[in-house]
Amino acid sequence: MEAVMKAQDMLDLYSDFLITQNQRATATGLSDMTEGAVTHDEVTQFLNGKLLDTKALWQHVKPMVRQHEIEGPGVLIIDDTIEKKPYTDENLINTWHYSHTEGRVLKGMNLLTCLVRYGEARIPVYYEVVRKEQHYCDLTTKKEVRKASRSKNEMFRDCVGMALHNGVQFAYVLADNWFSAKENMLYLHKKKQQFIFGLKTNRLVATSKQDARRGRYQRLELLNFGEHEAKTLWLKAISFPVKVARFVFTNADDSEGVLYLVSNDLSLDAERLWEVYQKRWAIEEFHKSIKQNASLEKSPTRTVRSQCNHIFAAIIAYCKLETLRLKTKLNHFALKYKLLLKANQAAMEEFRLMQAG
Numbered sequence: 001m002e003a004v005m006k007a008q009d010m011l012d013l014y015s016d017f018l019i020t021q022n023q024r025a026t027a028t029g030l031s032d033m034t035e036g037a038v039t040h041d042e043v044t045q046f047l048n049g050k051l052l053d054t055k056a057l058w059q060h061v062k063p064m065v066r067q068h069e070i071e072g073p074g075v076l077i078i079d080d081t082i083e084k085k086p087y088t089d090e091n092l093i094n095t096w097h098y099s100h101t102e103g104r105v106l107k108g109m110n111l112l113t114c115l116v117r118y119g120e121a122r123i124p125v126y127y128e129v130v131r132k133e134q135h136y137c138d139l140t141t142k143k144e145v146r147k148a149s150r151s152k153n154e155m156f157r158d159c160v161g162m163a164l165h166n167g168v169q170f171a172y173v174l175a176d177n178w179f180s181a182k183e184n185m186l187y188l189h190k191k192k193q194q195f196i197f198g199l200k201t202n203r204l205v206a207t208s209k210q211d212a213r214r215g216r217y218q219r220l221e222l223l224n225f226g227e228h229e230a231k232t233l234w235l236k237a238i239s240f241p242v243k244v245a246r247f248v249f250t251n252a253d254d255s256e257g258v259l260y261l262v263s264n265d266l267s268l269d270a271e272r273l274w275e276v277y278q279k280r281w282a283i284e285e286f287h288k289s290i291k292q293n294a295s296l297e298k299s300p301t302r303t304v305r306s307q308c309n310h311i312f313a314a315i316i317a318y319c320k321l322e323t324l325r326l327k328t329k330l331n332h333f334a335l336k337y338k339l340l341l342k343a344n345q346a347a348m349e350e351f352r353l354m355q356a357g
Helices: 002-020 027-033 040-047 054-071 152-165 182-190 209-213 270-292 304-328 332-356
Strands: 075-084 095-099 104-118 121-129 134-137 144-147 172-175 194-199 204-206 230-235 242-250 256-263
Touching (some): 002 027, 002 304, 002 332, 040 304, 054 104, 054 121, 104 270, 104 304, 121 152, 121 270, 152 182, 172 270, 194 270, 256 270, 270 332, 304 332
Parallel strands (some): 172 194
Antiparallel strands (some): 075 104, 095 104, 104 121, 230 242, 242 256
């Protein structure tokens, strides 16, 4: 029991450290911050100790979920991100992954996260680190390539399955078009779960059940949509009708962007589709905060075990910031700035004392 409590105390201390430090999340840094009360070796032993995984995360966040689920139907949001580690030795999790955000291959760790949102509360309830444990030779480049034994779409379905198993309450599952695979749609529809996904422009659709039966499909981008119009369509290889709407927006560089949204909830109009889907942005904010405010990318850990435990601690640090955000109404970045300002004020006072001495 003493060893377990010690590990819990170390997790609490280490996750606090990930929030309050602003350089590199090193074992030496934490030891220095505690003035040697916690040694470098103790931090290293914690990171290389018992593997902390998504089951442990659920035990941590379950009270928070139960507290906020009374605020009304939530949404379950699933997406992945890459923790860049270009200068760290390659292993089965720190390897090369394609980033659909940047449109290129990056070296780092690929993290798939499932977030539930109730009102203003955004709580991670499941995550998985992509493991590329299979090796094969690329016939074109003649180089050894790593591959995961499970696809991210399989992991997506595991996310939903675990959320349902744990009794997480939600009205819709939200994801971008990278997760709008037919297997995911069929899985959710069979589970009687409603979804809203982004949809790629090259998906084949029929405008009636009769056309679908006769195989008369056309590319989605060829259909004409009126402003604020949502159409009932039949996707190829999907046995049930879906509601689809087209949205045009202006990107930051003034270029025009087009987004198609699809749902198995036929009662939704275009405005409601857009309104609910906007809640998906919470997971982008999660990715940004966990990297910049919870030191996700600032650890020099090198082994798979220590890297996974650091990721877990960074997610716990995010949860601490989220609890404070709901309490103080300050966002994560404002909270971080407030802490750093206090630290800088203390440093200035110490410097003045040194000068006076």
